[in-house]
Amino acid sequence: MPRRNDISKILIIGSGPIVIGQSAEFDYSGTQACKVLKSDGYEVVLCNSNPATIMTDPEVADRTYIEPLTKAYLERIIALEKEMMIDGSGKLALLPTVGGQTALNLAVELADSGVLERYQVELIGAQLNAIKMAEDRLLFKDAMVKIGLDVPKSALVNNLKDGLEFSDKIGYPVILRPSFTLGGTGGGIAYNREELLELLARGIDLSPVHEVLIEESVLGWKEYELEVIRDLDDNVVIICSIENFDPMGVHTGDSITVAPAQTLTDREYQLMRDAAISVIREIGVETGGSNIQFAVNPDTGRMVVIEMNPRVSRSSALASKATGFPIAKIAAKLAVGYKLDEIPNDITRKTPACFEPTIDYVVVKIPKWQFEKFSGASNCLGPQMKSVGEVMAIGRTFKEALMKGIRSLDTGTKTRSEAVDPKVLTQRLVTPQPERLNCLLHAFSQGMPVKQAHELTDIDPWFLFQLKEIAGKLTEVSENSVESIHPESLREAKRMGISDERLALALKSSAENVRRLRDQHGIWPVYKLVDTCAAEFESFTPYLYSTYEEEDEAPPTNRKKVMILGSGPNRIGQGIEFDYCCCHAAFALRDDGYETIMVNCNPETVSTDYDTSDRLYFEPLTLEDVLAVYHHEVRDGASVEVIVQFGGQTPLNLALPLQAEGVQIIGTSPESIDLAEDRQRFGKLLQELQIAQPPGRIVHGVEAAVAAARQVGYPVLVRPSYVLGGRAMAIAYDDESVVRYMKEAVEYSADRPVLIDHFLEDAIEVDVDALSDGEDVVIAGIMQHIEEAGIHSGDSSCVLPSITLSRHVLDLIRKWTFQLARALKVVGLMNIQFAVQNGDVYVLEVNPRASRTVPYVSKATNVQLAKIAVKLMTGRKLSELLPDHVAESADLSPAAGYFVKSPVFPWSKFPGVDAVLGPEMRSVGEVMGSADTFGEAFAKAQLSAGHKLPQSGTLFMSMESCHQHPAAQLARKFAELGFSIAATHDTADHLEKAGLRVERVYKVKEGRPNVVDLIKRDQVQLVLDTTRGQEPWFDHKAVRQAAITHRIPTITTVAAAWAVAEGISALQRNELNVRSLQQWHQEENIYELLAYA
Amino acid sequence: MQALLVLEDGRSFRGKANGAKIEGYGEVVFNTSITGYQEIFTDPSYSGQIVVLTNPQIGNYGTNPDDNESRRPYIEGLIVREFSPICSNWRSHQVTDEYLEEFKIPVISGIDTRALVRHLRTYGVMRGVISCTELDVQKLVAQVRAIPKMDGTDLAQVVTTKRRYEWDLGSQEAVSRISTRVARSGEWTPRYHVVAYDFGIKHNILRMLADAGCRMTVVPAKTSAEEVLALSPDGIFLSNGPGDPEPCTYARDNIRRLMGKVPIFGICLGHQLIGLALGGKTYKLKHGHHGGNHPVKNLETGKIAITAHNHNFAVDPGSLKESEVIKTHIDLNDNTLEGLRHRTLPLFSVQYHPEAAPGPHDSRHLFEDFVHMMAQFKKDKLYELAYA
Ligand SMILES: Nc1ncnc2c1ncn2[C@@H]1O[C@H](COP(=O)(O)OP(=O)(O)O)[C@@H](O)[C@H]1O
Ligand SMILES: Nc1ncnc2c1ncn2[C@@H]1O[C@H](COP(=O)(O)OP(=O)(O)O)[C@@H](O)[C@H]1O
């Protein structure tokens, strides 16, 4: 059955903002789907609220709606798109399987509410009943039993009583899983009745359908996943088997996983394969990929089915990267009628996609967590996913892949197994937590037998044995020195994947010395291909990994080449935006005729798609690995230029060491990058240029800190000098807080001082992105933050163009940006953060690199900043690329409207964490809202970020004393909008004094019913709670928490409150406008044409 | 202990000696299956061959008595990237290393198996030796060149059973412990009697036939057609096996005498022998098909199955008479012939392995097809008798 010609237009729904459990992998799959369908001649319409994606690039789809992913907006888009279609030109289809759970849920909503029928939209990829059967855990289980497969016993409950009864019957522990939530949100394990009640209550609340599945525990069983693909002709193939290192009980997203499965015999594997095939048939996923999870009892082999995801998933992205088989791309083609044997295998070219990849290496994925950002959150791992990113590593053995994976994590800490107290060790092994792997290595180095480790962890002995071998090797090495170690022993250690750095530690030497030693003995890695077929056929895509083997299969070419260093695992502060920039760099350089070389280790990304660059090295981003790639590429005399500006801080940190090894870095020089980061030297530069910055000091001790704080004036911002992303920053209002901070919150030393700056209160923060070739400068965007300075730039909403900045301020910002770009000889992109306090402008920070806002500004202005930047780095000039802007020294301008970017936070994954914003970044994703008015754009952004602004009801206010003046104005505004006002005692006093009617509400500890009670009773629709200082009142925390659980928007700053008011008034005007990016910019072109005419 | 792998063209690899510390000679072939090493070791079709497994981690789940495909390993030697000194699986009985040592199979581990596979892919399969006793490459090359080539060698008569035996065990017995289904009950009565020619038969073929309701009499490769017919079989099965089909002229001739008299089903070597009996030719593939992921298309239904392969030779489709033979299956990777059927006589065969072990189960229905053929044949016979 070939291509379906009855369909002419396909709507693809993206997965929205990056959140825990739904990350960049859906940009990867969505981009593949859009591209392949578009190139096949379909008109592709995309809706995704996340601007920091490649899929929302204007050329990827025919029309790109960066709009809220809600039923109402989708319906509007469908109506519009349907209107545009000429009768008889073909059908409109909806592909819901490449946008994660978000797209799937939305598709179900659209179908159930009759929208799809009303507009005659056909679901392709997965039918409604198949989605429902797979997603509804009970229906799914019934289906499994029907086809003779085993499942854990379970019951679906919607109240506590039934839950207790059932759990008592099957016995504890039990697993709780709310229906229809992402990444296991709200799930957990209850070991007793008390835990059950707590978890069940939360689960019922979090589930959109208020149902929780209680299930027999199979904790400690082996967990497996199979990636399955089916075509309309019922041909089914398995793409990859994945075995979890961490047994059942730890979400697969939080487990170290290994491909292919390592401890299954063929008999067991084939039974699992048969089961997977019957599952996909029974559920009726007609075409495309699905992920099916199994658990196997390690003592009896009993196999149970855990769940199925009838769509591409995080695991399918991993499987695609692990095998070279592009699941999403193939799935999209199958959805429009192609059969598996009609699609060629890109990699071998000669053989069809209808086969099962076989691999001759081992792939290990390791998650990355950031519990340190969420103080108060438990770092125990369980059935709910909590990791923010992941790395993948490829090696010829499990050991090699694992060790490469560990160093890919880029934890910033030295990889060492520190001594752990034996009692603590046992506990750390029993409870799954992020450090368990290191604890195991440590335990083995202390001589723990595999059997004991297995009893403590339930991890398969085969895996444990591998760790033991690594630990043994390290011990053996540590009995030597650089001088005495035998070259064979060194080679063996390298073959196990152990890094130079770790070896240096064992040899009491430096990584550099170990590298020199390897050079002496010729111990270098070779590069091998990922080819889907274990070398059975020739392959044509240079998708490479390093390994210590005999034969190198990837001779470098002698073309002009540029190597782009990616950003490694996603993490807070260094997310998908940087991958976006790296991809753009590759695209632009390819257009300019360069051979592009990508180095990255994040399987979720577009940059690690073998299509993105000419050569892909799936490698850790450490000096050792990057240098090795570099030496490999230059070995035949080719010259390679390296870009470190796009991947965020990870590659930037490599700039100087790489340069010291003779690597040619292009773009802004590593010296300038260093200068911008060196507080002292940078401060001097600003002084010379007469640019203002908040007064600051560098201190090494408690007394000096207090003295400095007094000198610069309270409040002060204190932070360690060596961390990024606002880690461990705090605002202190008095000596006492400074002392406490210095004593408790931070480690400092002679070479790691603490920075103390005057904190600019009530200042407007402004982010500027600019392009420069060292001489000319073009400002790409001046973004005004909604929240005031003090809230990390990544955590505050911002708007383009700016809304309240004066002419004078804008001019000063422009002038200083130009001066700084020239002074730092920026070649490429730079980002500056300013703060404007009472009309005075200060520079907070300069980042001479691509910033988080690049994709957002690019979407708003329709100028691909990263592409221009990379061309500048290769020597082209702004006067050639943006001649008009240079000539008129004009900024790039956004389309005629407002573009608001808003952050998205993972609070729901970390119960117990205070959701107050501060100088430490904690958002994981972002969305964009665009509209003709600021208010509507802001409301859309809020909606996309998951905050549905109420249009009426009660506003609860609790204001810091210094906010009493704006409080009254705000209250008046909300009253005008029809809201009643409730407030705590002090705030109410002030508001009443200002002549407002206010309902008085108790604080949490004052009495009852208090504000939390009101929130729980749905008597409050909006919370405005501004608090100051590092130690928020306990009751404020309780208020914010209640608001989060009850999904009540909470505003924590005055500035945002104003924006919300504008948003609400836009909503009250009942506006529901949608516009594609292409339309936004087309209109702009029309204006431009008019202007020229 | 050091070991060497030396190929007839002089290429050598240095690794570690495992398994039996003896020399092993044979044709070096690669297998791309991810799972199922034990089944591969014990498949008699590998007689005369040294196998390199592309999966780099071998031995992880040990070995167990249930997963044998014959009484002992038949490979001449094993080449792996990493050989597990421990085993982990609830069914495992013995560490793989010890198992191979016990059966006198030499192993070389720690070599760049991917480089070796690429070499074989480029230059074709070739003879080789694994040695940990003689470590002089030149000497070993000379010795390798002295062993007979696989082409033209009849290995079926070497591995075939010496004596006729009966078989009625189904797969349930073996897998009952891991399957949720219960073992076959005692009063099972076979509906058909199949005589299976053993050219190197795998146990799983017999189990599959038993599952389909057959009882088997397994006979040596050289059993004459007359002797077989005297057993009054409902059908005849021609098994897989090692080596070149061409020198097995006895088998070809017997098949000619049996064709049309009883339904015949052949697998692998059995398929090639049927090709020869039908007047066709066989030829040697450059590096053969050995793996569990080959897409085979049924040309009659358009359905694709993922199949297990293990063959170095293939039937030349051009050599078959269109008037007599229907080509039923092809491999989608390289379009080689993977199955055929006679236009009028009850006879069909496949080049690949529907019994899998190791490999996917997609084609198990072929055993049912064979049973249906026997049923139809019986019915037609009765009809003929009644109306004759
Ligand atoms: N019955 C169970 N016993 C023990 N652990 C379980 C059970 N069911 C699920 N889990 C654990 O919870 C995780 C999440 O469950 P899963 O059904 O896969 O939900 P999700 O949709 O969040 O992926 C699994 O990866 C597994 O580790
Ligand atoms: N002196 C200051 N006054 C007010 N706010 C500040 C000051 N310095 C930093 N901030 C706030 O802290 C946030 C993080 O500081 P920044 O220096 O940009 O660190 P990072 O490297 O983490 O981006 C800024 O976005 C800003 O909101």
Ligand SMILES: [Mg+2]
């Ligand atoms: Mg899951």
Ligand SMILES: [Mg+2]
């Ligand atoms: Mg900043």
